[in-house]
Amino acid sequence: PICSFDIGYRLVPAYYGQQYWFDPSTYGLPYPPPGTQWVRYWNDALLVDVYSGQVVDVIHNFFW
16 A cells, blocks of 8 residues: 655655655745755655755645
């Protein structure tokens, strides 16, 4: 089963590597603050702190 992440969850580095980053302007999302990136995880958009891996914001089912 696919798991869903919430704010505060800490991802392992393999889940927020550059291959999962996407351009937020393509989807009408705000530019990420310094030190964070929008990451696609299945159908969710996660705003992740790239230093700690902590999920800062999440939009569930964004890509479906």
